[in-house]
Amino acid sequence: MxxxxxxxxxxxxxxxxxxxxxxxxxxxxxxxxxxxxxxxxxxxxxxxxxxxxxxxxxxxxxxxxxxxxxxxxxxxxxxxxxxxxxxxxxxxxxxxxxxxxxxxxxxxxxxxxxxxxxxxxxxxxxxxxxxxxxxxxxxxxxxxxxxxVEPLAVGVQAAVKARIQPGDQALVLGAGPIGILVALAALAGGCASVLIVDPQEAKLHIAETYSGIKALRASNGTLAEEVKRATGGWGVDVVFECSGAGAAYRGIADSLRPGGALVLVGMPGKPVELDIVALQVKEIRVETVFRYANVYDRAIAMIAGGKIDxxxxxxxxxxxxxxxxxxxxxxxxxxxxxxxxxxxxxxxxxxx
Structure with missing residues (x-):
């Protein structure tokens, strides 16, 4: 036995x-x-x-x-x-x-x-x-x-769902293991840079050890204002919600550019409020992630090829x-x- x-x-x-x-x-x-x-x-x-x-x-x-x-x-x-x-x-x-x-x-x-x-x-x-x-x-x-590879596969699935274009800029909400791996997959998938936020400073420091990831600290205003400052007032191309926190959904559309994509990765413990009109007026595309499919080979190749450490x-x-x-x-x-x-x-x- x-x-x-x-x-x-x-x-x-x-x-x-x-x-x-x-x-x-x-x-x-x-x-x-x-x-x-x-x-x-x-x-x-x-x-x-x-x-x-x-x-x-x-x-x-x-x-x-x-x-x-x-x-x-x-x-x-x-x-x-x-x-x-x-x-x-x-x-x-x-x-x-x-x-x-x-x-x-x-x-x-x-x-x-x-x-x-x-x-x-x-x-x-x-x-x-x-x-x-x-x-x-x-x-x-x-x-x-x-x-x-298993947790990285979640990040690769999110990047695939985002339909990243070369040079895109992304925002990741949550710098836990999945949030950081999503950020790395987004960079490997073509993003020029990734902004990341988290209430724990220690996690932001870990995320920022990777080239291409920049922590945002909403000390001078709201998160959306910080994002606009970082993007010349335009907003990011993709927001990856990886925290699962209900508060993350408040004003989430404000950080996105018109026609951007919202990819929901984290799973909230209970129903959350989402401003649908705010998404509609920007024609935001909403994608959801549940684990992964057909991406294990890609995740392994990214590690083996040095794209993701x-x-x-x-x-x-x-x-x-x-x-x-x-x-x-x-x-x-x-x-x-x-x-x-x-x-x-x-x-x-x-x-x-």
Whole structure:
């Protein structure tokens, strides 16, 4: 019986044995998990026991940002070999569904997603996963970087939805892990510069270590006034809302140029007020993001090609036996923490 990091119930974690369905099919691979990132959704389940309709009613293994090594493969798997270093796309759709046939497999109503009740996650030494959703890592991409592909994929999805044109200027609301990765994806996708705002100064300092990202501090007026000063009175081409804060929606159209795009990435905890008329009079295009589809290859290529450096965002890495402490630390929400990761195999076997 495998050991795993198990959420027993709200605010109670245990590193213990648990029965998992690890049967491998002909189109699957078995992966030795090696590095797993802690996501905001993992913390939300830990702290609150639910996200919207998804409720932790029984013990659940956490983790969905994973990278590791293929240790076995099914008879029909041809694109991967035993020993390949891989990262994993954690949502499993029905590839024959209408949504999947339209290329929208992330919206397949039957999709299951790691560490989303009642589906177990990957904070366990071995997992079985479809080969079609398992991606080989280039030699110059470490396993730690591979575990960052999942959150980066959200940023790439947002950049794709924005339909960025070369030289665009963007504004990102929220400088958490997703906000910074959205900013980096926007730059890699063609933006000339990205403005970013956040109430935590420490997060702005982290974001500003990247060339092309400039923090805005609304000390001399409203955010919209600061944006207009930074854009010659015109406004930005794209606003990415990544905070999930209801207050972020107040006056959100004021920062956009006429004909700009509003991309909603963060998920508010409850309904928010949005001034539709303010969007209409500028003909603002509104796009929404729910996870990602068909962008994992792009995210990996951006890291491998040096377009996006995720290494500075990995704040600290914990041993597997210290997994509970890692979640306690993540739940503190330290302003200087961006991404915490857990090594699932012994430290001396993990590449740096």
């Amino acid at each position: 495998p050991i795993a990091l198990v959420l027993e119930r709200k605010r109670e974690l245990a590193l213990r044995d648990i029965e998992l369905n690890q049967k491998m099919g002909e189109d699957d691979v078995r992966i030795r998990m090696e590095v797993v990132g802690i996501c905001g959704s993992d913390i939300h389940y830990y702290m609150h026991g639910r996200i919207g309709p998804f409720v932790v009613n029984e013990p659940m293994v956490l983790g969905h940002e994973g990278a590791g090594t293929v240790v076995a493969k099914g008879a029909r798997v041809t694109g991967l070999a035993v020993g390949d270093r891989v990262c994993v796309e954690p949502g499993i759709p029905d590839f024959s569904s209408r949504a999947s046939r339209l290329g929208l497999y992330n919206l397949d109503p039957t999709l299951t997603f790691w560490a989303t009740p009642p589906v177990h996650g990957c904070l366990t030494p071995e997992v079985v996963h479809p080969a079609a959703l398992t991606f080989k890592l280039p030699d110059n991409v470490s396993l730690a970087e591979g575990a960052m 995720v290494k500075p965002l990995i704040t600290e890495t914990f041993k597997f036996e210290d997994g509970v402490a890692a979640f306690v630390r993540a739940a503190e929400g330290r302003p200087t923490d961006v991404k915490l990761q857990i090594r699932v195999k012994p430290e001396h076997e993990i590449e740096t």
